[in-house]
Amino acid sequence: MPEQEYNLQGADPMLPRFLRVRRAVVETHDTITLELDDSNAAPQFAPGQFNMLYLFGAGEVAISISGPPDDRQTLVHTIRGVGAVTGPILQLRRGAILGVRGPYGSAWPLHEVSNGGRDLLLMAGGIGLAPLRPVIYEVLRRRREFGNLTILYGARTPADLLYRGELAQWRMFPGVSVKLIVDRAAGVWSGRIGVITDLLRTVQFDPAETIAMICGPEVMMRFAYHELVRRGLAAERIYMSMERNMKCAVGWCGHCQLSPFFICKDGPVFRADRIQPLLATREL
Amino acid sequence: MQGERLGIGGAVVIQSGALDELIKVLAAEGYKVIGPTISDGAIVYDEIRQAAQLPIGWTDLQQAGSYQLQRRQDAAVFGFAVGPHSWKKFLHVPVLRLWRAQRQSDGSIGAATDPHPASKFAFIGVRSCELHAIAIQDQVLIGGTCKDPHYAARRDGVFMVAVNCTSAGGTCFCVSMGTGPRAEAGFDLALTELLDDGHHEFLVESASARGAEVIRQVANRPAQPHHRQAAAQASARAAAQMGRQLDTAGVRELLLGNLEHPRWDEVAARCLACGNCTMVCPTCFCTTVEDHSDLANGVAERVRTWDSCYTLEFSHLHGGSVRSSIRSRYRQWLTHKLATWWDQFGTSGCVGCGRCITWCPVGIDLTEEVSAIRNNQPRHGRPLFSVPSPQGKGEGEV
Amino acid sequence: MENLARLLKDHPFLAGMEQVHLEFLAGCAANARYAADEFLFKEGQESDASYLIRTGRVALEVSIPGRGLAQLQTVETGEVLGWSWLYPPYRWQFDARALEPVRAFRLDGNCLRAKCETDHDLGYELVKRFLYQVHVRLERTRIQLLDVYRADT
Numbered sequence: 001m002p003e004q005e006y007n008l009q010g011a012d013p014m015l016p017r018f019l020r021v022r023r024a025v026v027e028t029h030d031t032i033t034l035e036l037d038d039s040n041a042a043p044q045f046a047p048g049q050f051n052m053l054y055l056f057g058a059g060e061v062a063i064s065i066s067g068p069p070d071d072r073q074t075l076v077h078t079i080r081g082v083g084a085v086t087g088p089i090l091q092l093r094r095g096a097i098l099g100v101r102g103p104y105g106s107a108w109p110l111h112e113v114s115n116g117g118r119d120l121l122l123m124a125g126g127i128g129l130a131p132l133r134p135v136i137y138e139v140l141r142r143r144r145e146f147g148n149l150t151i152l153y154g155a156r157t158p159a160d161l162l163y164r165g166e167l168a169q170w171r172m173f174p175g176v177s178v179k180l181i182v183d184r185a186a187g188v189w190s191g192r193i194g195v196i197t198d199l200l201r202t203v204q205f206d207p208a209e210t211i212a213m214i215c216g217p218e219v220m221m222r223f224a225y226h227e228l229v230r231r232g233l234a235a236e237r238i239y240m241s242m243e244r245n246m247k248c249a250v251g252w253c254g255h256c257q258l259s260p261f262f263i264c265k266d267g268p269v270f271r272a273d274r275i276q277p278l279l280a281t282r283e284l
Numbered sequence: 285m286q287g288e289r290l291g292i293g294g295a296v297v298i299q300s301g302a303l304d305e306l307i308k309v310l311a312a313e314g315y316k317v318i319g320p321t322i323s324d325g326a327i328v329y330d331e332i333r334q335a336a337q338l339p340i341g342w343t344d345l346q347q348a349g350s351y352q353l354q355r356r357q358d359a360a361v362f363g364f365a366v367g368p369h370s371w372k373k374f375l376h377v378p379v380l381r382l383w384r385a386q387r388q389s390d391g392s393i394g395a396a397t398d399p400h401p402a403s404k405f406a407f408i409g410v411r412s413c414e415l416h417a418i419a420i421q422d423q424v425l426i427g428g429t430c431k432d433p434h435y436a437a438r439r440d441g442v443f444m445v446a447v448n449c450t451s452a453g454g455t456c457f458c459v460s461m462g463t464g465p466r467a468e469a470g471f472d473l474a475l476t477e478l479l480d481d482g483h484h485e486f487l488v489e490s491a492s493a494r495g496a497e498v499i500r501q502v503a504n505r506p507a508q509p510h511h512r513q514a515a516a517q518a519s520a521r522a523a524a525q526m527g528r529q530l531d532t533a534g535v536r537e538l539l540l541g542n543l544e545h546p547r548w549d550e551v552a553a554r555c556l557a558c559g560n561c562t563m564v565c566p567t568c569f570c571t572t573v574e575d576h577s578d579l580a581n582g583v584a585e586r587v588r589t590w591d592s593c594y595t596l597e598f599s600h601l602h603g604g605s606v607r608s609s610i611r612s613r614y615r616q617w618l619t620h621k622l623a624t625w626w627d628q629f630g631t632s633g634c635v636g637c638g639r640c641i642t643w644c645p646v647g648i649d650l651t652e653e654v655s656a657i658r659n660n661q662p663r664h665g666r667p668l669f670s671v672p673s674p675q676g677k678g679e680g681e682v
Numbered sequence: 683m684e685n686l687a688r689l690l691k692d693h694p695f696l697a698g699m700e701q702v703h704l705e706f707l708a709g710c711a712a713n714a715r716y717a718a719d720e721f722l723f724k725e726g727q728e729s730d731a732s733y734l735i736r737t738g739r740v741a742l743e744v745s746i747p748g749r750g751l752a753q754l755q756t757v758e759t760g761e762v763l764g765w766s767w768l769y770p771p772y773r774w775q776f777d778a779r780a781l782e783p784v785r786a787f788r789l790d791g792n793c794l795r796a797k798c799e800t801d802h803d804l805g806y807e808l809v810k811r812f813l814y815q816v817h818v819r820l821e822r823t824r825i826q827l828l829d830v831y832r833a834d835t
Contacts, residue, residue: 013432015382015397058575058577060573060586126831154831186751189753190739190781192756193741194822195825198822202758247572253572257620260628281543
């Protein structure tokens with residue numbers, strides 16, 4: 001291929017940058033965290049944004065960025081290997097190459113929280129903790145700008161919990177509480193068994209001074225949203241991150257539409273009062 | 285040369301025979317000239333080299349689910365409406381290799397885009413509805429912060445020869461959509477075919493400097509008031525002949541407020557989810573991507589192809605489809621066209637060309653579907669839900 | 683007894699209960715302590731009590747031959763465990779095991795039944811609270827049933 005064709009890189013939004021895996025962390029039996037070496041050209045991302053990851057010859061998937069936003073040398077993604085592309089990605093190790101386009105999409109509104117030092121309530125389900133991890137990093141890095149941080153995290157079983165080491169570290173910070181719950185367990189687990197809304201019952205929060213961010217399977221987010229509203233939190237203070245089929249990530253392919261929204265560019269993070277009414281309509 | 289100097293906004297008259305000159309002048313200027321021509325029993329858009337390739341003396345009879353070519357009594361060149369093709373097949377091409385990648389000897393991967401086509405297009409016979417459709421696709425693909433370079437490269441510098449419709453097809457409803465029949469903007473030259481009592485001429489209006497420059501090279505004479513009058517009458521005749529109409533008043537609110545209307549079930553029982561409507565639609569822009577690879581030789585490529593929201597795979601998510609019923613897929617298509625397009629792009633997504641009606645194998649007619657919903661609304665009057673808009677405009681209960 | 687009524691008042695399950703009812707209930711109540719891994723009750727045993735958990739966490743479990751132990755849910759500080767004494771045949775359906783040291787009020791089922799039958803005001807007040815617990819538990823169970831974190835391909 002002639003050299004000059006490469007000049008289109010950067011100009012062509014569909015053309016990935018190819019990055020090497022610096023470190024692969026096997027999180028669970030079906031989930032891996034890949035740290036990509038991006039020391040050359042890392043564009044700044046905001047917590048909640050995603051990249052399109054391309055596995056050579058296999059295809060592309062939209063994956064949220066799960067690393068620290070202030071690390072310009074590394075792009076971190078946590079990937080659950082369940083599909084034709086993510087399945088093989090699970091097998092990647094140090095030195096492997098992934099294509100990356102991005103970052104894309106809307107971000108978690110951290111300024112809404114830091115503005116006035118409000119409390120932040122995170123509700124994560126399953127792999128949904130990954131898109132919230134940059135928020136946690138940011139809040140801990142700029143601890144004084146924020147009020148209390150409550151992390152409620154639900155997973156299928158104890159073995160499915162992500163970032164176990166970090167969960168233990170996070171709860172050591174002052175004003176940070178981390179509560180976990182699993183759907184089912186089989187003996188050795190002495191933590192909570194139940195659902196994410198049970199965890200919400202165990203925490204007190206001030207609806208006037210709290211922002212909630214929810215990320216997880218859509219149905220889990222719906223239940224969490226309803227429970228938050230029942231507890232007095234205004235829908236305008238609740239944010240959730242949506243997922244739909246995506247091919248382009250920039251609003252051209254049409255796949256990710258949810259009524260008026262393109263999840264890729266209007267989302268993935270939405271204020272709940274804007275998106276929630278759409279979720280109750282079947283097959284929208 | 286031989287012709288009248290023509291300013292922007294000025295008009296001349298050419299003889300029908302001069303169309304051939306026009307095509308040749310455009311070709312000589314380096315344009316790849318595309319125009320209507322007959323192929324496989326339909327009028328399609330293809331590369332043309334001479335006026336004889338145009339569908340002279342043919343018309344099309346169009347009704348819901350039917351399209352038929354028929355000989356005309358006269359030698360009208362543009363005496364038909366629109367066929368199954370639209371100009372999007374040249375600008376937003378059906379199959380496009382986005383890039384190809386090669387694994388290098390050191391294990392790294394290099395990717396490159398194919399060079400964009402060198403020659404510019406000249407489109408001959410673009411109808412007003414189609415100019416609007418092109419403007420709509422411009423908005424989608426190059427109107428935002430992220431611009432599709434492939435579309436941009438093809439779109440850039442297209443020489444647009446519009447044709448003002450002098451009659452309307454059986455499924456046309458551009459008047460309802462405010463997109464025709466007379467071309468108002470977005471062209472270099474606009475032709476109006478004037479055909480009566482042995483005269484066969486074209487009124488040519490120029491809307492650009494290069495349009496004026498091109499027509500100067502074609503034998504022409506100044507337009508007289510009676511030419512302009514005849515052209516206006518022809519446009520008015522077409523406007524009066526619309527085969528369909530669509531009441532667009534509050535149509536966004538109507539559709540979004542009736543997402544659970546029984547009519548969706550009714551239309552779903554007829555709809556085959558074949559996707560024809562999306563393929564023939566000049567504004568439908570959805571695509572998917574295919575990955576091809578030859579891993580033995582370390583080569584991979586991504587190919588973008590037109591896609592349709594009528595397929596199950598379109599909304600595939602975690603092992604299932606978000607829109608698994610045909611009801612939901614028809615609803616997605618129609619509400620997108622007529623309602624949420626406004627939220628997304630500030631316009632309607634429908635230009636009233638009627639292709640989706642004509643080319644539907646079971647003759648589903650969106651104008652009929654909309655009026656069925658309009659004429660039979662549930663009595664309770666409470667909105668099913670309020671639809672927020674991405675830009676925050678038009679927010680509120682519907 | 684009076685002392686116990688005062689303590690009962692502070693348990694969320696009985697929050698807002700009238701003093702006279704609390705005193706009645708105190709007559710059915712006893713303090714109970716369980717070490718980690720100790721069973722509060724076992725499947726098939728006669729169900730004769732409700733446990734108002736004061737501190738600690740209890741797991742409801744069932745042993746499935748060939749599959750091992752299945753832990754279904756946990757009940758902890760401030761929650762109530764057990765209402766099988768309300769209806770015949772008054773049997774526990776699952777095992778309840780303390781996951782950590784547990785302190786609870788044990789309300790005697792026979793005593794409660796008798797009092798509820800004679801004092802319908804108390805009975806209504808109590809059953810309403812149990813019904814809410816059942817509602818919460820059912821909601822939880824439904825969401826668990828959805829298995830929302832299951833991997834689909």
